[in-house]
Amino acid sequence: MIRVPHEPTRWDRRGWWLLRRPGPWLFVAVLVLVLFGDDIAPHDPQLRNLRNRLLPLSLDHPLGTDAMGRDILSRLMAAFTVTPVAAFVTVGLSSLIGTAYGFVAAMVSRPLSSMMMRFVDGVLSLPLIAVALVASSIFGVGLYSIVTALVLLHWADYARVVRSALAAEMSRTYVLAAQALGVPPLRLAMTHLVPAMTGALLVLASHSLAVTILTFAGLSFIGLGAEPGSPEFGLMVAESRDHMRSSPHLMILPGLAVFGLVLMFNRFADTLSDRDPLAGPFRTPSSRKRRI
């Protein structure tokens, strides 16, 4: 059968085709949970009731209760306001710092710029766990320490990507032409260079959102992340380990939530990098050249 390509209508050109895909709807649902998850939860996610320990699924508690008698559904919904928000903050802060640093490193002259990039190399050669350990022993165990630790490491990724994207762009003829015409550096940056690297930055940011959510959950699981007792995916999995055989859904559901979230952000990043083939994580020729 020959498939006739769909004739683009006016609605399609305005982006309404997005409504036919599941991704955007999922994204909106996650956004609602992230913003209002603990407000629309049917029960108080922290309320302990030892008489209701490990209840099976029921109408009042659609997903049952945990070993402390807390409602699982409410805790899962509340967890959406913890991990993804912390990941957003991490990615936002580190992309800001890294972009500024990469920008400066691309603009200054040779010895200083290579020294700046050596510093980036140094930061990238520290293991995450070392930095997380240091941060949480100084500031105490909590989400703030982990955000700090992750920002201290992740900005370097952005600095590297921005610098190499800019270095490639600066040698293009249209930038040379603009410089020859006497366009001042700041305006050159704003009109030509920033648009040129937003694709690469967006892909990197959505990938690192996914990775950061995984890292948060993992660190919380070993007790380095969220405060004990707070609703967080990794922590919920860790708390349910003792009851794994009798009520496996306690352990499986929070993991599935993390899995879904990460899958969503990864798909988003893949879609972005398919639209902008130069922006993929391993595809920017200039950014790989430095690494190999």
Added chain:
Amino acid sequence: MILRRLILRILFSVFLLVAVAVISFSLFHLIPGDPALRLLSDEMGGAQPTEEMVEVFRRAHGFDRPYPEQFLTFVTRAMSGDLGTSLRTGQPVAEEIAHRLGQTLQLASASLALTLVLSLGLGFATALRPQARFDRIVRWWTSLMLATPGFWLALVLLLVFSLHLGWLPVAGYGTPAHIVMPSVVAALVSSGLCIRFVRDRVRQTLQLPHLQTARMKGLSPAQVFLGHALPFALPALIALFGLQAARMIDSLIVIETVFGWPGLGSYIAEAVMGRDLPAMQASLMTAAGVYILLGLLSDILIVLVDPRAEAVL
């Protein structure tokens, strides 16, 4: 020229190691509270020492000396293998870590070998026939693996294969059966990224002009692949697996904790839980040292394979 670069690269690693030593030394002083008071009350089993006792202790352990001098003492002691004693067990930390590191290396090499087999096999197979059904299945599989939290996969496999089917031991160390699940989980989690990278890299290489020439002059696919494509793609692959070996430390912390594997990862987790500062300091230095050395090693290997790559050093 290459020798000069090599020396510079080694000096850079040494500099990084010194930086790590500074960080772990300052950990001691950055933690809120007087270090002398904290150590003394730990030694007294949590009791509150008097002001005079703290003063005497501070004098005796050199906490009244200037920081650079304290740092030098710290480094010379660490060099001679004295990393302090663990607050939880009372054993010398250096011995404990040496013991644990060996067991982690067993697990890490097993899972790295599995990762290599999985990602090279599947990566090459899919790169040679892109868009085939097999390629799509593998792509789907890697996107699932990229999204799976390691600790969760470990627990799910534990639930299925140990608790319900009873095929493999739940946790522990010793028999060959114990190493199966932790290494498989670590390999599966890291294979997502590796398969994709190998596939994309080999695919890009196969499209290069000199490979088209090689095919056109009548070389067999095997000759093209082994003689021309592989040497070209090798440096990138070494860089990938060097990085992956280093990243293994981070993922093993969680996996060792789940499976009760007595390695460095679970040691770090125990030190964190028990607020065991000397153990934390020492394991931080060990982990960062391994990380930095692996980076150095993979850079040197790359230069040995690819003479053009000397610029990376």
